[in-house]
Amino acid sequence: MDDVISATSLLTIPSMEADIRTTPKGFLCVLCNVNIPNQPSLEQHLKGRKHETLSNVRSTRKSQEERSVFVSGLKPDVSNSDVAEYFQRFGSITDVIMDKNKGVYAIVQFDEVAGVNAALSHDEHQLKGLKLRVKPREKKEFKLIPKKKNYFQNLQEVCERLKPELCQLTSVNAQMQYMVERFQLGENEKKSRSLVIQLLQEVFVEFFPDSQIIPFGSSVNTFGIHSCDLDLFLDLENTKVFQAHAKANMEQAGEGVSDDGRSEDSILSDIDLSTASPAELLDLVAVILKRCVPSVDKVNVVSTARLPVVKFQHKELHLQGDITLNNRLAVRNTRFLQLCSGAEERLRPLVYTLRLWAKQKQLAGNPSGAGPLLNNYALTLLVLYYLQNCEPPVLPTVNQLKDMACEEEECVIENWDCTFPTQAIAVPPSKNTQELCSLLAGFFSFYAQFEFATNVISLRTGRSDPLTNVQKAAADDDMQQDCSAKPPQGGPRIGPMNILDPFELSHNVAGNLNERTARSFQKECQEAEKYCRSLQYQVKSNKGKSWGLVRLLTPQGEGPQARMDLLTVSILLRSEGLPEDLQNQQHVAKDAFSVLWFQRVCAVVEGIFQNVLKCHLVSAPEVLEEGQDVDLSSSLDDSGLSVESPVNPGPNVGGKRPLSSGSDDSVSPHGKKPRLTKRGRSVLSPWLWEQRHSVWAGRRKVRRELIKDSEAKAEGSCVELETQVTTHITEKEPQLKEALQFKLQPQLVVATESTSTLLKFQPIQDSEGVFQDFFHFLEVFLPKMVDTMLVKRADNS
Structure with a gap:
């Protein structure tokens, strides 16, 4: 019965029936070779970029086949232009594709089908003494051929x-x-x-x-x-x-010049490189x-x-x-890596090992060159920066390399200073004598606690600059009027991980990363750091068991806990973006402010799920008994909402009285203030939410319809508009056959230079397989909406 319903609803999508097959678990798109769990996901897929692109390619190829003829009987000395000139008599030619390796056949593509008919109806075709055989181009079924995995992908x-x-x-x-x-x-x-x-x-x-x-x-x-x-x-x-x-x-001689001033016999006559x-x-x-x-x-x-x-x-x-x-600049970057490799023999084994590690842990290796994973260049720069910060340093900074270069080696490209020695012998040997295994373990320790969210890595200086300083410097550069001798304006694209190119200082080579990848990278570094302290890493097993790199390069786990670690949305505390009332509280509360901000975020998140996304609250957080201790490392099922205390806790931390800021807004959901445990943490049980509609599907289309007569707003920028979008979907679209249930556990993470709220999700009931789609929507939607509602609350208070 389900298949009948699905097939019937599919008929509402014109011209798509041939591509879609119903399956016991949902649908199969034959064109894209993709399994789809339900009707809303199917509609999203059919509107998606991949399906539309393949559909357009298929239509184009079908049209080309209908307007083409297959020509055989050619020889290698016959050129494209010879074939085009001959068949031009039958109709306008758009393309001639020849087998340039053997030169025995060609495909001639006409502008109109009439040209094909005229060529096929001609009795005999001869070109340069050759008798040609002309027939309709073979019609082939369009199929998506999956890319073959290369050596590294395996x-x-x-x-x-x-x-x-x-x-x-x-x-x-x-x-x-x-x-x-x-x-x-x-x-x-x-x-x-x-x-x-x-x-x-x-x-x-x-x-x-x-x-x-x-x-x-x-x-x-x-x-x-x-x-x-x-x-x-x-x-x-x-x-x-x-x-x-x-x-x-040519112009001076006045010979061989065409009306447009170009040489008629020049091979460049078709294009002017200067324009x-x-x-x-x-x-x-x-x-x-x-x-x-x-x-x-x-x-x-x-x-x-x-x-x-x-x-x-x-x-x-x-x-x-x-x-x-x-x-x-890319060529110069290559020369730079060659220099570093020649100056330090330990660099290549480190880079190769860490690239393999990152690939195995699904932190690097974007399959199509784009995506949210680290590229090899960014990962290599992370290795170089770490080596610059070893004690003593293994590699010099870019500024130090510049000082080692002679006058003839000075290099400026696009106004960026790219100077460094051309020969590795000019770089003094490092005084660092650590072995490779020690340097590898040190890499993981170095980045396990690194403050990526608030710092920008600079290989030029060999230090990390506070993010606020980099943003201010970029703003100051934009205000400069006389930039004739300065590099291009504009600061780097800021993201969860910021690594400046050694020379093009406006380019963040890790700007493609999302928060999930940055968080996963640090988590994997922390896990690797623990492993490198064990005997399994340091000592060969006498019993033939896996040890050393073998265990370190084990692929990322596929178990429930491994997947659970990725289902986290991070909301960063940015002081400059806070509303005025919270900035005032931050000034007064100082170290205790992180808890106050966290409570405000929790209240806002509850409002988003209940009022904006129309989720049903099955069970609310409850304050645990004062003094009850809960381990933060336990799972969602075992622990409640947890708050790590600041590095330098205020006088209230560790006490038995409730933390109070004197503000009614600084409360947890349902007006409950968390109590501090003996270990300085406030603990609540997680939320349990239920969603009965696919409110994440088709939001852009609905939003466009609602704002047709008004100025469009970015996603998450208008609480009222997003609420209307959800209401429209819940009223117009059918409910899920079985409601989606999920747990949500907020956790405050306070580090030396950054504070963030982690929203950890866990699907509880997901019979229709829609949770992943919902979570991907929340990754983008929640951070923007939280910032918007924090400001809105301040304006309304």
């Missing part, structure tokens, strides 16, 4: 095979060196990449005289692994000079790759990236590559 399987060999080694140091040997690029791989670069250089120099193809990134920075991408920079500066001189000479946009140049690069470079396919222009690129694949080598323009 890391878990590879590490499993390496376990016996690693366990036989005598020390962690030897294990780390062994991992480098097994994962680093081999000599044959390096030679293959060099040949591809040479091939591309020979092709591109024909189109762009004096241009250069310069490799950067993992392939050449000494940290490359098997199957890593080949990152290339196409340098066109010399070509621009060449074109300008050629144009001037062409990056998008036009990238499109030209893509055309050259498609039509002129053997064994290259899957060429794709990615214009939405921070630095737009052309992606390609070399079929024979199974090598993925990127070509970018205007990326000299």
Whole structure:
């Protein structure tokens, strides 16, 4: 019966029936090869970016097939232009795709279907003495081909095979060196990449005289692994000079110049590099790759990236590559990593080990180059910064390297000072003699307690700057009028983890991270720190058990507790964003203010769930008996809402009287003030909430409808509007077949320089599998709404 209902409701979505199949557990999208648990999620999927993109690609390919003919009987000396010129007589041509490796067939694509009919109705086709065979292009069913996993994506399987060999080694140091040997690029791989670069250089120099193809990134920075991408920079500066001189000479001679002032026989006559946009140049690069470079396919222009690129694949080598323009800073960063690697031999084993660790713990390795995980460059900079802060330092700071450079080595790129020595011999050896195993354990200890939320990591100075100072400096720079000799304006993108590029100081290389990843990174560092203090890390097992790196590189757990650790939303205390009444309380209460702020946040969170999201409160928090002690590390089922006391507690901490600020707002939900236990913590039991509607599904569409005649507002910026959205959904959409129940435990975390409220969620009843969708919505919605309602409460008081 459920399937019948689902199928019937599916018919309300036009032209989608062929893509969707009903299953015992919900739906299957055949086009995207995705399982979908319920009707609201299905509707969201059909409106999603992936499904729409694949649908558009399928429509485009179907249209191309209908407007194309397949031509065989060609020979390698027949060019694209020869084929296009011949078939032009039958209709306008939009594209000619030839098999450039064998040169025996082509696909001719017409602008209209009439061109196909005219070509097929012609009795005989001859070109350069060759008798051509022309037939309709084969119609192929569109299928999503999943990407093949490369060597590194199969890391878990590879590490499993390496376990016996690693366990036989005598020390962690030897294990780390062994991992480098097994994962680093081999000599044959390096030679293959060099040949591809040479091939591309020979092709591109024909189109762009004096241009250069310069490799950067993992392939050449000494940290490359098997199957890593080949990152290339196409340098066109010399070509621009060449074109300008050629144009001037032609104009002066008055010969061979077309009406628009360009040389008719110049290979650059189709484009003026001095005025062409990056998008036009990238499109030209893509055309050259498609039509002129053997064994290259899957060429794709990615214009939405921070630095737009052309992606390609070399079929024979199974090598993925990127070509970018205007990326000299990336080339300089590569030289910087080469210098550090040459100056300190312990760096490569550390970086390789930590990259493998981060990949196994699902902290790094964005599959498509984008996403909320650490990229390899950001992780490497974390290693460098740690080594700069060892005692004594293992590596010098960027400013110290600048002082070691001679006058001829000075380098400025896009107004950023990128000076450092070109030779590693110019860097004095470190006085630090720690072994690799000790440095690895030190990395985890260093970042286990690091205050990421309030600090910005700078490799230039080798220290972390308070976030407020960096933001103020960026604001001061924006106010400067005379910036002719200064770097580009604007501060870095601030996020949960802030790591400044060593040279481009306006770029946060970890700006893509979300709070979940930053929190998971620190948690995994804390777990690794504990493990590195154990004998299992330090001493080889005589019984053949896993030890050392083997246990450290165990993949992230899949159990309930491991998943539970990720179901947390963090709300950071930002003093500058507090309403005036809370700022005044902060000034008076000082160290005790964190508890007052936490109580206010709890009250606001309750209001959001009950009034804005229309959740039903099944059970409210209850204050435990005064003096009763509860362990903060226990699970949701065993402990209530907990508050860690500040590092420097006020005079009330540890007492038996209730904490009071003199404000009625500083109370926990339902007006209850938490009492302090003997260990300086206030404890309440968790909330138990129930939600009967999918209030997270389709909110944007509903919001747009409600504000059609008024100015649009950002999500979470208007309490009344978001309440109306929820009300509309609950009134118009059917209820869930079984209500979703979840526990919510707020916890106050007070550190030296940051304070935050952690909202820990646990699904209790989720028969329809909707909790993950609900939680992903809350990750974005709750922090914004809490800030909004804190200000609103202050305005209304």
